[in-house]
Every structure is written in C-alpha cells, then in structure tokens.
Amino acid sequence: MAGWVLLNISIMCFLLLLSGFPSYSASSKLLCNPDDSSALLQFKSSFTIYCTSDFVNCRPPSPTASWEIGTDCCSWDGVTCDTMSGHVIQLELGCGCLHGQIPPNSTLFHLTHLWRLRLDSNNISGELPSSISNLQQLIYLDVSWNNFSGQLPDVFGKLSKLTFLDLTMNNFEGQLPSSLFDLTQLSNLYCSSNKFTGPLPENITGFSKLTELTLADNLLNGTIPFWCLSLPSLGTLWLNNNQFTGHIGEISAPLLRALYLSGNKLQGSLPESIFDLENLSVLSLSSNNLSGQVNFHLFCKLNLYLLSLSKNRLSVNFEYSENYIFPRLARIGLSSTNITNFPKLLTQLERLEYLDLSDNRIQGEVPKWFYEIGKNSLTSLNLSKNLLTSMEQFPWNNLEHLDLSSNLLSGDISSSICNASKLEIVKLSRNKFTGIIPECLLNLSSLTVLDLQQNQLYGILPGSFSKQNNTLTSLNFNSNQLEGPLPRTLAHCTMLKLLDVGKNQIKDTFPYWLQTLPELRVLVLRANKFYGVITDAKSNNSFPKLRVFDVSDNNLSGPLPAAYIRNFKAITNAVQEESSLQYMNNVFIEDTAGVIYASYEDSIQVTIKGVDMVLEKIITSLAIIDLSNNRFQEKIPQIIGKLQQLKWLNLSHNKLTGAIPKSIQNLKNLESLDLSSNMLTGEIPAQLSNLNFLSVLNFSENHLVGKIPQGKQFNTFSNNSYEGNVGLCGPPLSRKCNNEPSGESPPSLISHNEEKIGFSWKPVAIGYGCGMVFGVILGYRVFSTGKPQWLVRIFGGELNRRARRTRTRSRANHGRMH
Numbered sequence: 001m002a003g004w005v006l007l008n009i010s011i012m013c014f015l016l017l018l019s020g021f022p023s024y025s026a027s028s029k030l031l032c033n034p035d036d037s038s039a040l041l042q043f044k045s046s047f048t049i050y051c052t053s054d055f056v057n058c059r060p061p062s063p064t065a066s067w068e069i070g071t072d073c074c075s076w077d078g079v080t081c082d083t084m085s086g087h088v089i090q091l092e093l094g095c096g097c098l099h100g101q102i103p104p105n106s107t108l109f110h111l112t113h114l115w116r117l118r119l120d121s122n123n124i125s126g127e128l129p130s131s132i133s134n135l136q137q138l139i140y141l142d143v144s145w146n147n148f149s150g151q152l153p154d155v156f157g158k159l160s161k162l163t164f165l166d167l168t169m170n171n172f173e174g175q176l177p178s179s180l181f182d183l184t185q186l187s188n189l190y191c192s193s194n195k196f197t198g199p200l201p202e203n204i205t206g207f208s209k210l211t212e213l214t215l216a217d218n219l220l221n222g223t224i225p226f227w228c229l230s231l232p233s234l235g236t237l238w239l240n241n242n243q244f245t246g247h248i249g250e251i252s253a254p255l256l257r258a259l260y261l262s263g264n265k266l267q268g269s270l271p272e273s274i275f276d277l278e279n280l281s282v283l284s285l286s287s288n289n290l291s292g293q294v295n296f297h298l299f300c301k302l303n304l305y306l307l308s309l310s311k312n313r314l315s316v317n318f319e320y321s322e323n324y325i326f327p328r329l330a331r332i333g334l335s336s337t338n339i340t341n342f343p344k345l346l347t348q349l350e351r352l353e354y355l356d357l358s359d360n361r362i363q364g365e366v367p368k369w370f371y372e373i374g375k376n377s378l379t380s381l382n383l384s385k386n387l388l389t390s391m392e393q394f395p396w397n398n399l400e401h402l403d404l405s406s407n408l409l410s411g412d413i414s415s416s417i418c419n420a421s422k423l424e425i426v427k428l429s430r431n432k433f434t435g436i437i438p439e440c441l442l443n444l445s446s447l448t449v450l451d452l453q454q455n456q457l458y459g460i461l462p463g464s465f466s467k468q469n470n471t472l473t474s475l476n477f478n479s480n481q482l483e484g485p486l487p488r489t490l491a492h493c494t495m496l497k498l499l500d501v502g503k504n505q506i507k508d509t510f511p512y513w514l515q516t517l518p519e520l521r522v523l524v525l526r527a528n529k530f531y532g533v534i535t536d537a538k539s540n541n542s543f544p545k546l547r548v549f550d551v552s553d554n555n556l557s558g559p560l561p562a563a564y565i566r567n568f569k570a571i572t573n574a575v576q577e578e579s580s581l582q583y584m585n586n587v588f589i590e591d592t593a594g595v596i597y598a599s600y601e602d603s604i605q606v607t608i609k610g611v612d613m614v615l616e617k618i619i620t621s622l623a624i625i626d627l628s629n630n631r632f633q634e635k636i637p638q639i640i641g642k643l644q645q646l647k648w649l650n651l652s653h654n655k656l657t658g659a660i661p662k663s664i665q666n667l668k669n670l671e672s673l674d675l676s677s678n679m680l681t682g683e684i685p686a687q688l689s690n691l692n693f694l695s696v697l698n699f700s701e702n703h704l705v706g707k708i709p710q711g712k713q714f715n716t717f718s719n720n721s722y723e724g725n726v727g728l729c730g731p732p733l734s735r736k737c738n739n740e741p742s743g744e745s746p747p748s749l750i751s752h753n754e755e756k757i758g759f760s761w762k763p764v765a766i767g768y769g770c771g772m773v774f775g776v777i778l779g780y781r782v783f784s785t786g787k788p789q790w791l792v793r794i795f796g797g798e799l800n801r802r803a804r805r806t807r808t809r810s811r812a813n814h815g816r817m818h
C-alpha cells in the first residue's frame, strides 16, 4: 500500500517537473541573444505586412512561432539560432508579405552572425544597402523575387564566404560590381531577370568553384569573355536574352551540361570545341545571328537532350547523320535552318518530345515513316512555313501543340486528329484544307487555340462546343466557306477572347447571345450574310471587354446598335484595365530557361483606307468599331462620343441620316474616321479639328454642307476626304464658300502629304503578304510621324522587353531556376 502511494507521488513529481521545467526555463533564461531579438523586431516593424496568416510561412500563426516581444526569438518562425551563443544565424522570410524598403541603418545588419539570409519572394523595394557588408559570415544570400532596384553594392570583398547568391527577378541595374567576380567560394550565382547592363569583365580572379551561373534576361552587352566559357566547375550557363555580340569563343568548361545563349546578337560560326563537350546535354543557340553550315552528325559526341539552332542564319546539313546515334535527344529546334527534307535521323529518336522544323523549305507529302516517329512521346510539332502538300494522319496521341500553318496542305482534316486528346494549340491556318471541320475537334477538353483561318473549309460550323471545362481562348475561322448559323454552343466558351468568323458564308441574325461572354475582346463577323436588326442589349453588362467589333460587309439593318455601344465598357472607360503595351491574347509555353516550345499570338484582318491588312499582333490598346457596308439607317447616336478609347471608327457605306454628332469630338484617341457613302446632312462640326491623332478621315459621298473646318489636324486632309458632297466648300476643295473673299490654292503641305500616303500604302498592299503589319507601321510612320504611338510601339524595343519580362515572371512560377 505504502509502496503504491510512494510510486504515485513520484509520478506526480515527475509530471510536475515535466510541465514546470520549460516554462521556468523560458521565462528566466531566453536562449535568444537579446540584441538580436530586438534587432529582429525592429527589422520587422520597418515593413508593412500584408497578410492575414503567419507572415513567414503563410500558415495560420501558431502561438509559439509568432514574433512577439518577450518570447524566445529562437522559436520564431523563420529564425534559427546558434544553440550555444543564442545568436541568430539563419533568417528565412518567404511569404511574400513584406512590403517596404531596407534602410541603410536597418537593424538587419546588426545580425552579424547570420550565415543564411533568405528574403525570398517578398515585395521589398529600394536599394540593397551596402551595409549588407556587415554580415561577413554570410554563406547563403537570397533576395530573389523582390523589387530591389538601383546598383548592386560593390561589397563582395567583405562577403568572401558566399557560396550561394540569388538576385533573380528584381530591378537591379547598372554594371555587376567587380568585387562579385572575385568571390572564390561561390558555387551558385543567379542574376536573371534584372536590368544589369554593360559588358562582363574581361579577366576575373574568382569563380573557380562556380557550378551555376545565370545572367539571363538582362541588358548585358559586349562579347562573352573567355573565362565565362572555361570555368572549371561550371555545369550550367544561362546568358540567354541579353545583348551579347561577337563570336562564341572556344569552350573548354569540362563539366558543362547546359549552355543557353539564345536571344542575343552573336554572330559567326559555331566554335569547333562545341562538338567535343561530351557532357553537354542542353545547347540552346536560337535567335542569334550565327551563320555557316552545321553538319548535324558532329553533335554525336555530345550527350544531347535539347538542341536548338532555330532562327539564325545557319544551314543544317544531315548528311551521314543516320549513321550516328543520339540516344537522349528529345527536343529539337531547327526553325529557319535551310532544311529541304525531313531528316531520316528522326526515326531513331524514341523519346522525341518537341520538334520544330518550321520556316524551312521542306516540300511535298509528309513521308510515311514520319508518322512513326515519337508516337507516344511527341508533345509539340511545328512544321509551319514549309511547302508541305499533304498530311494524312495524326498518330501522336500525346500531342499538345500542333502548328502546320502556312503550307500547301490540301484535302480533309482527318478526324484522327481528335485522338490527340490533349491538344491545346492547333494552328492549321493558311493552307488549302477542304471539307468540313471534324466535329470532335471543337470538343477537345484542353483546346485553347484553334486557328483554321484561310483555308477552303466548307459546311456548317459544327456546334459541339462543350459546356464543361471549356478552355478555348481563340477561335479563328476567317476566310473559309463555312455556312449555316453560328452554333449557340459558342456561348459555352466562357474564356473566349477572340472569335473571328469573318469572310465566310454564315447566314444568321446578330449573335446577341455572345454578349455574356465575359472575356471576349475581339469579335469579327465581317463579310458574311448576317442580316436583320441588331436587337437591343439584354443587360447593361453586354460585351464587357470587347475592343474590336467588326460586323462590316453584311446585311444588317435598322438603327445602329446604340445600346451595345453604350455598354462597350472596355472602350468607354478612361482607365484601362490592362497595360496598353500587352498583347490581347498570347500564349507562350517555354521551359524555365526561356526556350519556347510553343507560342501563339492572335492576328486579325482589318481594313484601313480600303486596304485589307493583317495585324499580326493585337495589342490591348487597339479599339476598332467597323459597321461599314451594311444597311444601317437613321442617325448616328450621340452616345458614340462615349467611346473615348476608340482608334478606328468605320460607319461608311450605310444609309445613315442626320448630322455628324458633335460628340465625336470626345473621341480623343481616334486615328481613323470613315463616315463616307451615307446620307449625312448638316455641317462638319468644327470641334473635330481637335482630334489630334486623326490621320485618316473620309466624309465623302454624303450630303454635307458648309465650310470645311480649318486648322490643326484638318490641314492634313485632302479633297478625297470630302468629295461627293455638293454643299461643302473651302480648302482643300477648290469650291469657295460664299462669304469668303478669294480662293486660295491648297497649301503645298497637303499635296506633299498626300503623295506620301500614296507611296506608303502601296507597298503595304504589294510587298508584305501575311506580314503586313510592318507595312502598317511604315505607313503610319510616313504620314503621321510620332502620332499613333501605339502602332509604332508594336515593334519598339520597350515592348519586347516588357513582354519578355511578363513572360519570364509567369514561367518562373512553374519552376525555380535551380
């Protein structure tokens, strides 16, 4: 009995001890160094913290882990202490919650025992202070995915222990500091996606242990220095998407596995030594200015998995290559490499995933043996821009991206294409395909882009757009011979951004039921047989994002659709929701290194000054309304003046009556205004001369009267803009107004201008074919230099850069670079 009591007491004491010991220890002796603790709290307090959860790990805050005064900082989330000294040695804050700057006197730099610091993925802006050099024990420093800007401080002499440095995805600019290149312990250096400029130093003393160097997506220039291609430990080198020039020097990095040099301005031939890099598995040289002949079999010594030579001035020769084996080769980019035949070598590539032979000179039928390659592995096939005449099968069940556009392919589209149930991008445009569209194609569950424009497809547009998981963003059927009404199931495509059925034989009333599509930006119904009155918008949220509305060349009648016009929010809103520099719909599929496996950009045909043109890329600031060549009647509604972002307005060739509404003066962004061939009456509102961007104006063939407004923009238009209005007078017409003293000949500026317009538009029509957008830009530049900025910008450097950066951000989401 006594024994039992004793045992009981000792158990209780033990339990007491168990529960009492930690709290006793925590309250009287914190492990954490008190200076470090207050430094951390001050550091935290200098930021705005945007999150509801725990700010370190993005999970609900736990009582022990939160950063509270009086608790042991060594137990805080993201903090690790030295167990002996209590100093903070590791700090990892990666929840994306910290917004703000790190001032030079930040208490962060009091944590001198830190050897690992990660401010991974926050929103820290401003400069990285040079006082970071206080942290001399740092081995691991990661400030990637923030918004740091300015120069990188030249302090790496003090940070000589660094082995890992990640600056990816910030806005650092200027030269990389020279002390960086003296680091001898560094094994990983990531500087991609910043704005670093200037050349790399010619000679360096460090980097002997460097295994990964990424400088991709910057503005670095000059030649690639010798040391860079001969580092003894280097495994991967990413210099892609910079401005490097000159030749690629001889390469002697024995451990090199991946070399990314694409998207630079490198020239000359491939260095001989490249063919001896037996450890090389990725070689990406696309989009440079390299030239010369490449004998493919020379790559046989390498351990290639990916080879991209696309878009240079190289000529690839496959002679003898069948006699060599390439056991791992799976991704091949040979666009624009002067190839005339399908290389037989492909038959041995059992793991082929990606094949781009676009923009070559391959002609005739696709050979039978080609249908055997990569049957279960191929995911991307690009044969566009060749001279192929027939493609009978689609045996690749795992195919996701198929581009056969711009060939001479004829015959039916085989419904076996639907066996590739994972298809996302299908481009069969600009061929001679005939027959009907296989119904199953529209029902593929992953399809996002279907481009069939410019073929000879006929029959009724099939109606099997699936309600479930409809991922379609682009549907282009332009320039075929499709008939019938539009299938009502199109309304299931709730992610659709572009629908172009222009230039077909579609007979239907206006598809008001598309008004609910929340993402639709481009609707082209032109040159079909749409008829009847455009019924009123059913809600005041119709076509909320529409910016291109082209129903020209149909049989539509009744008044202009004022209710819809009022609701075009994306054209009326003064504040644009998207950056005007972005494209409306583009798809880039690329790996973490920026090698593009598939890309798609919407293109549409537009008519300006009676010339049909293709806009190869549609930027978000484009806004077009074209209702021309119908039978619309009655007045132009005043409400049209609400479309403040409109660029091109075409109401010509209708039966419109009444006066030109004064509200048109509010269309401050208007560049082209065509009201010709109507029955408009009254005077031209003088206020229209304030439309500063207007460069195309056509009021001809109406019943307008009175004096043509003078001054500003109106001084640049010629007679053609007004002819066929018997009541108009004043310059540039020779007809004098009654109350005017004497006639004057048009200023010479006008005829000069007109001459230039003539010169600029003709080449557009003749010279460019499908790449006409260049012509548009040239045209604009000639007759209205500097005015329509949005057009000029399409090919401006700024845009390319932005587009690339956006892309990089999204792609880097998929996988980190290391």
Ligand SMILES: *[C@@H]1O[C@H](CO)[C@@H](O)[C@H](O)[C@H]1NC(C)=O
Pocket: 042, 103, 105, 106, 107
């Ligand atoms: C840093 O300096 C600013 C003034 O430049 C001062 O207001 C702030 O209190 C200082 N912070 C610390 C932690 O010393």
Ligand SMILES: *[C@@H]1O[C@H](CO)[C@@H](O)[C@H](O)[C@H]1NC(C)=O
Pocket: 099, 100, 123
């Ligand atoms: C970053 O912070 C700025 C303000 O400092 C804010 O405008 C911006 O939206 C934030 N960015 C992100 C991605 O949270």
Ligand SMILES: *[C@@H]1O[C@H](CO)[C@@H](O)[C@H](O)[C@H]1NC(C)=O
Pocket: 123, 125, 126, 147, 149
């Ligand atoms: C980054 O900082 C700059 C100012 O340095 C600011 O204009 C920009 O909006 C910031 N970007 C983000 C994504 O917060």
Ligand SMILES: *[C@@H]1O[C@H](CO)[C@@H](O)[C@H](O)[C@H]1NC(C)=O
Pocket: 202, 203
């Ligand atoms: C770089 O080193 C080479 C050989 O070691 C030398 O000839 C050259 O002058 C050096 N260049 C610079 C800029 O120091």
Ligand SMILES: *[C@@H]1O[C@H](CO)[C@@H](O)[C@H](O)[C@H]1NC(C)=O
Pocket: 197, 198, 199, 221, 222, 223
């Ligand atoms: C590199 O770019 C800078 C501007 O960032 C320019 O001043 C310099 O001349 C360029 N150098 C070379 C070699 O192209």
Ligand SMILES: *[C@@H]1O[C@H](CO)[C@@H](O)[C@H](O)[C@H]1NC(C)=O
Pocket: 253, 254, 255, 276, 277, 278, 279
């Ligand atoms: C390939 O790498 C191995 C070590 O992995 C190395 O021993 C060999 O020398 C390398 N080959 C070449 C040609 O440098």
Ligand SMILES: *[C@@H]1O[C@H](CO)[C@@H](O)[C@H](O)[C@H]1NC(C)=O
Pocket: 265, 267, 268, 289, 291
């Ligand atoms: C490409 O290289 C050639 C010399 O091989 C040069 O004449 C040409 O200007 C370069 N083109 C570009 C776009 O850099």
Ligand SMILES: *[C@@H]1O[C@H](CO)[C@@H](O)[C@H](O)[C@H]1NC(C)=O
Pocket: 313, 314, 315, 338, 340
């Ligand atoms: C393309 O290849 C042909 C031989 O097929 C050759 O004559 C021609 O020079 C090559 N063109 C270029 C630009 O290398």
Ligand SMILES: *[C@@H]1O[C@H](CO)[C@@H](O)[C@H](O)[C@H]1NC(C)=O
Pocket: 393, 394, 395, 416, 419
């Ligand atoms: C498509 O798949 C079906 C059944 O899965 C099969 O019978 C047919 O042969 C396939 N067609 C082609 C061309 O592979």
Ligand SMILES: *[C@@H]1O[C@H](CO)[C@@H](O)[C@H](O)[C@H]1NC(C)=O
Pocket: 439, 440, 443, 464, 466
């Ligand atoms: C479309 O797909 C659904 C299920 O994914 C299927 O039930 C339907 O039969 C398909 N329609 C056609 C025409 O293939």
Ligand SMILES: *[C@@H]1O[C@H](CO)[C@@H](O)[C@H](O)[C@H]1NC(C)=O
Pocket: 445, 468, 469
């Ligand atoms: C639609 O997507 C959901 C979730 O992604 C999936 O569970 C469902 O099976 C899909 N339905 C069809 C018909 O593909």
Ligand SMILES: *[C@@H]1O[C@H](CO)[C@@H](O)[C@H](O)[C@H]1NC(C)=O
Pocket: 335, 358, 359, 382, 383, 384, 385, 401, 402, 403, 425, 427, 597, 598, 599, 600
């Ligand atoms: C196919 O190649 C062409 C020409 O190189 C390119 O413009 C197009 O974007 C590629 N198609 C896809 C789907 O990637």
